[in-house]
Amino acid sequence: MNDRRKGVREFMGKRKVTILCSGFGLGFYIPGLLAANGFKKRDIATEVLVFESYLEQDKRDHIADSRKAYHNDFALANFSARMPMDIRGSIDYAQVELLLEAWKAEERYEFISLSGHWGYILDLYREKMLPNPIHVDLLYVDSDLAPSWKSLKKYHPRYDEHYYNACLYDTDKMAIRYEIPVPLGTPLPFESRKRRLVVHGGGWGMGTYQSKVPELVGHNYGLDIVAYDWNEAKPDPDHRYWMNDPEWCAWVKSANGLHEFPPYIEIAGEDTKAYPAEADHHWLFDVASEAMAIVAKPGAGTLIDSLASETPLILLEPFGSHELSNLELWESLGFGIRYEKWREMDFSVDVLKEMHQAIKNRPGERMDYVDHYCSRVTLMKG
Template identity: 30%
Template structure:
């Protein structure tokens, strides 16, 4: 039994964890997924939801919160910890794969009593905030990295069996989003890109935020990572031709994605570029679709390192650099070509977990 341990407050790590679990099951492994927030008291979980709203209003809240936030493990009751440990024992967990450093603190005492293989997976190029807080816990854990600031991609999680869509078959659309929690400057940048005449697929935080100058999508409001082990489902939404906030005709869902084919990934696969802050999940999408990144303001030093790495490898441009050349489409194809085949170079994390 392999237990994949994630956190729903960081979809850039949660989604790679879900993808890993999916691929492991396809290889015949027995896998369970646990999300940190499922074990929190109701009032603490409500605070998480409210934090998301604040973060969407101003990226500066995100950066500040990384330095000031309390450890969520402080809110775990002894009863919740005991129940979690019984669950692991009853399921016969032989390997833990951790996607949030906060889990290492929870695992520390358990591993002291029941030594169990523990693999800490880092989706960012440097130590992320949750792992920074966990340095002294679970000292025997193996650490694997999907990206390193030294310019290497040591490991990867296989996202797709299909080859990337050829450049000549892409229609020049841009996928614009603010990561899993829809934060940052992406909507302002989307408006600038639309004014430049570029066709956009825009992921908005809620259906009422849809605009007429882009093809809009939003996360299904009924989906929450602490209630559902499925990949985040997108809904396509429509709006009238203006983006006036006082529109009397609110946007509404008009379609759902095909099960097993997450729409956000399909949009990235067919795009000419992803315009986003450089979260770990976005790097993985870029790598496996061979779709260049246009980098927006990062949410913290770990995302800044991700952006530097992607530029160093020739996979990305900053938004300002692309804007300075009037969003010239010919600047994108060399990035796509640099990405082609790059996903085949790192070691496959499935093999690292399933090979004795």
């Protein structure tokens, strides 16, 4: 028994969990950083990597064009979400080989992937490490397969054969399995919140959020609107405009060589201010935590913000079938309401309070995903 404990201690001493994100949407990036913080609190080292860093340069250069096109045309974005893509033709394999050799030299054994695009690279590494096994969690932050996972499944149907499927949500039971907390203490009670709504279109500014602003303005709510670019911001005394720093890019490391939360800007005319990135969470979480509701499409990051801050969602048109599944889950749990239904209720504050209470009093153990991971994987290695 003493020898076994010594082995576990030695394993824990050199342990590093590699968290594989994507910059395509902040919902496949921010949760990875939050998980990394969770491991750090448990004295487990991590490295966060972003898939787009390992694309061929010309493919990477076109991402900004896609982002702008999807922002301008939500129907096009939804069409693209239904079209499978074989990402293998876009990967820079020379750069990937250098990465895999570095992992092998460091004896990396633990991985968490938030994007299906990493599946092919993980398979290459698994083969390189044979006969030694690696452990991979495929972390699904939506309640159904997002486009990267659907594409992977189409071209590689048995992609999860050697890996662990870690699902935050159980759609069969309409329940939450695991949560990714945001480290900000106790959520504000509803009575202490400002009569404000956060309005946004996710990390890429997609969807119908802009069209709802004129209607919301007339119902006695202050608005915190996340602008996609400077042209969208029209600040006035009742409505604040915010923006991720447009110079920031998820797959470009910061000056200290790490992937970090985005810096941001509060747009207020002559009083416009730029702020550095927060150390352990996305800045928008602070704004959402003081609001009565979030008006947004049901992306993965928005669900995490809603749970952690106990802020209900006013559900806008989803992006893809995975976000439709998210919408149905939040609606079923009583954590969100479709915008059209809330409008029929004359934008009721009482409805928002009921949903806040539903989130606050949600059943279950509230199992932290990182705790769940550590209990499984430590036992496996020990």
